[in-house]
Amino acid sequence: MNHVAFDACDIQRLQHAVDYAHHASKSSLETLLPSWMPGALKREIKSQCMVSHCATLLFPTSEQSAMEYFRENGWRAADVIPSVLVKRRLVERHGLPDDVRILVTRLRVTKNTGPQVEIFLFPRSSPGYRPEVVDEERAHGFENHVGLFLDRPRPAALASLADRMETLGGMVYEGSAHNPHENTTMLYFAPGARVARVRRRFPRWELQCAGDLTAVADARTVRVEEVQRAYAALRMNSTSAVFTAITPVAPVTPVAATAPVTPVASITRVSPVAPATPSSTGPPSKAPTPTAPTSA
Numbered sequence: 001m002n003h004v005a006f007d008a009c010d011i012q013r014l015q016h017a018v019d020y021a022h023h024a025s026k027s028s029l030e031t032l033l034p035s036w037m038p039g040a041l042k043r044e045i046k047s048q049c050m051v052s053h054c055a056t057l058l059f060p061t062s063e064q065s066a067m068e069y070f071r072e073n074g075w076r077a078a079d080v081i082p083s084v085l086v087k088r089r090l091v092e093r094h095g096l097p098d099d100v101r102i103l104v105t106r107l108r109v110t111k112n113t114g115p116q117v118e119i120f121l122f123p124r125s126s127p128g129y130r131p132e133v134v135d136e137e138r139a140h141g142f143e144n145h146v147g148l149f150l151d152r153p154r155p156a157a158l159a160s161l162a163d164r165m166e167t168l169g170g171m172v173y174e175g176s177a178h179n180p181h182e183n184t185t186m187l188y189f190a191p192g193a194r195v196a197r198v199r200r201r202f203p204r205w206e207l208q209c210a211g212d213l214t215a216v217a218d219a220r221t222v223r224v225e226e227v228q229r230a231y232a233a234l235r236m237n238s239t240s241a242v243f244t245a246i247t248p249v250a251p252v253t254p255v256a257a258t259a260p261v262t263p264v265a266s267i268t269r270v271s272p273v274a275p276a277t278p279s280s281t282g283p284p285s286k287a288p289t290p291t292a293p294t295s296a
Contacts, residue, residue, distance in 0.1 A: 005065035009138055010058045016201055017056045017117045018075075018109045024051045024146075025114025032146070034170070036195045041168045045148065048161060052149040053106065054202050055118035056141070057086065059134050062123050063103055075107040075117075085177050086120045086143055093142070094133045101126035118147070140235055145188070145204035153185075153209035155216045162187055162207060162220060170195040171205065172226045176217030185213040192226065196233035203234060 006014065024032055029046040030039075060066035063080055070077045080103045087102035103121040120143055122129065137143070150158060165171045171189035178185050187207040190196070196203065 005060045005062075005069040006058060010060070013056055013138065013141075014058060014117075014119070017054050017119075018107075020054045020146075020202065021109050021115045021117050024054070025110045025112060034191070034195065034198070034200065036198065037169045041164055044164065045161070048152065048157065049148040049150050049207075051115045052147040052208060053116045053118045054146050055120065055143065055206075056202075057120040057122060057137055057143040059122050059124060059129075059138075062125055063121060066119075066121055066123075067105075070105075070107055075109050077108075077119075078106045080105045080121070083120055089143070090122070090133075090137075094128075094130075094136075096128035096133070100128035115147075141201065141203070142231070142234065143204075144202045145206050146202045147186075147206040147208050150207060150209035153211045153213060155213055158185075158187070158207070158209055158213055159216050159219070162189075162216075165189055165205070165207070172230045173220055173222060174204075174227055175222050176214065176220070178212055178214050178217075180212075183211060185209055185211060185217060187217055187220070190227060190230045190234070193229040193233040196230050197237050199237055 029049065029051060030042040032051060033042045033045060058066070060069070067077060067080065083102045083104040086104065087100060090096055090102060091098065091100060101123060103123070105119050105121070107117040107119060109117055122134075122137075150161065162173065166173055166189070169189075170192050172192045174188040174190050176185065176187045185208070189205045189207065191198070191200075191203050
């Protein structure tokens, strides 16, 4: 088993994402949504959406070692491609150079058609790689999110659901992106400052649908100050958090994947997302133990 690909902390964080995908594949969507959302909104989201993926950012020794690690665990991975949106967010947050190398793939970790695990990779050989950036991103998990796929991609339905996620769901709209290769539109939400203090491993949400609905996204206002307050609350929420030291166990049991992996394509059009202010954080954790997922 190639453990050289990732530090123990990242192996644990990857396992959290895999655990969440398995948990989500067997759970009602209502139970996965934040506890502060009213029941009526949860039922509305459930009636229109399904969980498509959860996502996290990892820091392998190299792209090749990461892909080898995924294969050794029996996880089918989509071809690695450059990430546009997450790269831009990291550049804005940390002042990274434009040639920083941020990659993305998706893993099929369940036997059925359950959620995939979207992995963003920041290899240690990339320009701009700095240990303090790694420490901060691991501690705060700013790229951790859950994707909701809207079954019926009508402009009115997307606009209405986005409105209700903000007005009733306590979320703050961050911006949008359109993927011309898959022809999908994504709207991104962070928990508002009032509810961001509720600690969740995957705090952000992505509302995704088929087709080019950029007109709907462009009509929405990014409230920059509220987004900044939300990220400040997320930072405060995780500043004192320490990953629990756990006794190492045997490697993850490979999962035979039968469903195809959804291809990941580079996003070429994105709308502004307010950056968070950098700060320093504590050290990474020790080796992981697969555990039942807590709240997302």
